[in-house]
Amino acid sequence: MLIPAYLTVYGGVAAVAVGVHLLLRQRRRHADAAALAEASQAGLNLPASLHPVVDPNRCFGSGACVKACPEEALGIVDGKATLVNASACIGHGACVSACPSQALSLVFGTSERGVEIPVLSKEFETNVRGIFIAGELGGMGLIRKTTEQGRQAMNAVRQRVAESRSNAPLDVVIVGSGPAGISAGLSALQHQLRYRILEQEDSLGGTVYHYPRKKVVMTAPAKLDMVGSMSLGTEVAKESLLSFWHEVVGKTGLRFQFGERLEGIDPQADGSFIVRSSKGAHHAKAVLLALGRRGSPRKLDVPGEERSKVVYRLIDAEQYRGQRMLVVGGGDSALEAAIDLARQPGTQVTLSYRSQAFSRVKDKNRQQLKQLQDEGRILVWLQSQVLRIEDDQVVLSTQDGEQTLRNDGVIICAGGVLPTPLLQDIGIRMETKYGTA
Structure with missing residues (x-):
């Protein structure tokens, strides 16, 4: 029986297409295995916060989760x-939503490294009556869910405020301006509560504010009081x-007090709280902590660190074009900051570790x-420490003695x-999570 010529052609094209697909898939899986080996060798294979775990008995390697991950954190190995x-x-x-076999779940911690999470009631109240926690600090990293937690927690705060016999001038102090803090603040506005929102940074957004440019941060809609549905698409960038x-x-008209860092909370005899901050104290009937798990930036505690030219994260390298910059640190964030700065025209970069x-x-x-260092675009001082930061220079302690560098930031x-x-x-009260939800 003769096979028509057109079927032979189509069959050949199909065979080529299948071959190319298999070749590309094989290359991708080799790359995934190499990425895992590199992360393991560098000691970076343990996740710091909320992350997916895979049930190998359910996973059949479809790759749907890999395609759904904008950060390329997942692979097939x-x-x-x-x-x-x-x-x-x-x-x-x-990735969890994309998996066709429901093989993924989000957890905190690993079997090797635990993560401490506060114990909360279903209303997001801690064991200290009147103090609530919503968002990432309480064990939830999804923006959609942290937003909902902020809204629900504020409903519970209303109940505590109604029961309170305190004469505190504020009903609630909210700490944090990320998704949970914004949502809670809008709920406080809607319910006409006397509120105050404290944020240690100088801008809105909490942890989201510090993500790299164009990073996908949200993949599902959320609901906000006074606004309604927050539907911005399936892959919402920062x-x-x-x-x-x-x-x-x-x-x-939601109000924030930026540049005000939480320093302590003192319970009062009448059930209210004095919230101490870097700029004063606030007396409230309840407190909602909507903090991220990044915490406060670790400082060097050296003279001059309070100057406005000192920051603790690189948001946009372009703003430092043509300037003389010092980066302090030895982790990936420090190296990436130095690399990004060195790629800006005219920027002089020194890295101290x-x-x-x-x-x-x-x-x-x-x-x-190493490449940028060899090209003379980054000066690296190992075994060095910052001694003091001045208006237009910094002083380092090095193995060669004190070094003074001209400096803009x-x-x-x-x-x-x-x-x-x-x-x-x-x-x-806290509990330690070892790879559990």
Whole structure:
């Protein structure tokens, strides 16, 4: 029996297409395995916060979760979905929704490293009556759910305020201006509560504000009091979400006190609280903590660190074009900041690190740093420390003695101080999660 010529042609085209598909899939899986090996070698294979775990008995390696992850944190290794780039994962959960076999779930901690989470009631109240926690600090990283938690927690706060016999001038102090804090603030406005929102940073957005440009931060709609549905699409970038929040604040008149860091909470005999901050004290009947898990930036505690030219995260390298910059730190965030700055025209970059080598960093960052260092675009001072920061210069302590560098700006990437000790001082009970929801 003769096979028609057109069927032979179509069959050949189909065979080529299948072959190309299999080749590309094989290359991708080799790349995934290499990414996992690189992260493991650098000690970066343990996720810091909320992240997906895979049930190997359910996963059949469809790759749907890999395609759904904008951060490329997931890959297919040995035929199963695997977290190959844990440091990139932000726990927004797009992978969980995309999985056709429901093989993924979001958890905190791992079997090797636990994460402390406050114990909360179903109304998001801690064991300290009148103190509530919503959002990432309470164990939830999804913006949609943290937004809902802020709204629900404020409903519970209303009940506590109604029961209170205190004469405190405020009904509630909200700490944090991320999704949970914004949502709670709008609920406080709608219910005509006397509120105050404190934010340690100088801008709206909390943790979202510090994500890289164009990073996808939200994949599902959320509901806000006074606004309604927050439907911005299936892959919402940082800039779009921040723009939306600023529009909401402008329309509703929601007020924030920026640059005010939480320093302590003192319970009062009448059941109210004195909330101590870097700028004063606030007396309220209830407190809602809507903090992220990044905590407060770890400081160097050196003279001059309070100067306005000192920041603790690089948001936009372009703003430092043509300037003389010092980056302090030895992790990926420090190396990436130095690399991004060095790529700006005319920017002079010095990287200071107290140890003798960069250990827990991605190999890609290490190689890019070496290349820029060889090209003379980054000056690296290992085993050095900042002694003082002055108006137009910084002084380093190095193995060669004190070094004075002309300077326009300092970026300190020394990690964060988690709020766990503060919570424990207040008496809030914690539990440790070892890879559990």
